[in-house]
Amino acid sequence: MLKEKLLNLLFPPKCVLCSRVLSDEQTDLCHSCRQDTDEFTKSKKKFSFVAGWTSLWYYTGNVRHSMLLYKFYRRRSYGPIYGRLLAMKLHAKPLCSYDVLTWVPVSRFRLMQRGYDQVELIAHSLGQELGTPAIPVLTKQRHTKPQSRLNTPERRRANILGAFRVNDITSIQGKTVLLIDDIITTGSTISECARVLLTAGAKAVYCAAVAVPHDKKEKRR
Numbered sequence: 001m002l003k004e005k006l007l008n009l010l011f012p013p014k015c016v017l018c019s020r021v022l023s024d025e026q027t028d029l030c031h032s033c034r035q036d037t038d039e040f041t042k043s044k045k046k047f048s049f050v051a052g053w054t055s056l057w058y059y060t061g062n063v064r065h066s067m068l069l070y071k072f073y074r075r076r077s078y079g080p081i082y083g084r085l086l087a088m089k090l091h092a093k094p095l096c097s098y099d100v101l102t103w104v105p106v107s108r109f110r111l112m113q114r115g116y117d118q119v120e121l122i123a124h125s126l127g128q129e130l131g132t133p134a135i136p137v138l139t140k141q142r143h144t145k146p147q148s149r150l151n152t153p154e155r156r157r158a159n160i161l162g163a164f165r166v167n168d169i170t171s172i173q174g175k176t177v178l179l180i181d182d183i184i185t186t187g188s189t190i191s192e193c194a195r196v197l198l199t200a201g202a203k204a205v206y207c208a209a210v211a212v213p214h215d216k217k218e219k220r221r
C-alpha cells in the first residue's frame with residue numbers, strides 16, 4: 001500500500017486519452033474524456049468473413065492522438081488500459097459468446113522495431129478482465145505495408161493476402177473466435193484474418209477493436 005502510494009506520487013496516474021493527471025477517484029479516464037469522448041455506437045460497415053464486430057471508440061480527436069502515442073511513441077502502458085475499457089464495453093454490451101479469444105498479431109519485423117505487439121497487450125488485459133485468457137492463434141508470417149497507405153480495396157487485399165497463418169488448427173476447429181484489433185482502418189486485415197480462421201475450421205469469427213473511423217457519410221454531417 002505504501003509502495004503503491006509512493007509510486008503514485010512519483011508517477012501519478014494520467015488519463016489515457018488526454019494525459020491529464022487523474023484525481024484519486026478517477027481511473028483510466030479523466031472526467032471530461034469520460035463525458036465527451038466519441039464512443040462507438042453503430043456503423044453500417046460490414047467486413048467479409050466477419051460475423052459481427054464492435055469498437056470502443058471512433059478514431060478521432062483524443063483517441064487518435066492517444067493511439068498514435070501508443071503505437072509510435074512507446075506508451076506501452078496504454079495497452080492494458082485500452083484492454084480494460086474494451087472489456088467493460090463488451091461486458092456491458094456483449095457482442096457474441098465465444099470460445100477462443102485472440103488478436104491480430106504484428107509481424108516479427110514490427111515486433112522487433114516496436115518492442116511490443118500492441119494488440120497482444122490489449123488482448124491480454126481484456127482477457128484477464130473477462131476471465132478468458134487470450135491465446136496466440138495467428139502468426140503474421142510476412143511484413144506488409146501499412147494498409148492505410150494503400151488507396152484501393154484491391155491493393156489492400158493484395159497487400160495482406162496470405163500474410164497470416166493459424167498456429168494450431170486444433171485450437172479453433174468448430175469454435176467461435178473473438179478477434180481483437182487496435183484500429184479497424186479499412187477492415188481488410190480483419191477480413192483476411194477471419195478468412196484464414198474460417199478456412200482452418202473455425203465456426204465463426206467476431207471482431208472487437210479499440211477504435212474505428214466514422215463511416216464516411218456520418219463524417220460529413
Ligand SMILES: [Zn+2]
Pocket residue numbers: 015016017018019020029030031032033034
Ligand atoms: Zn482525459
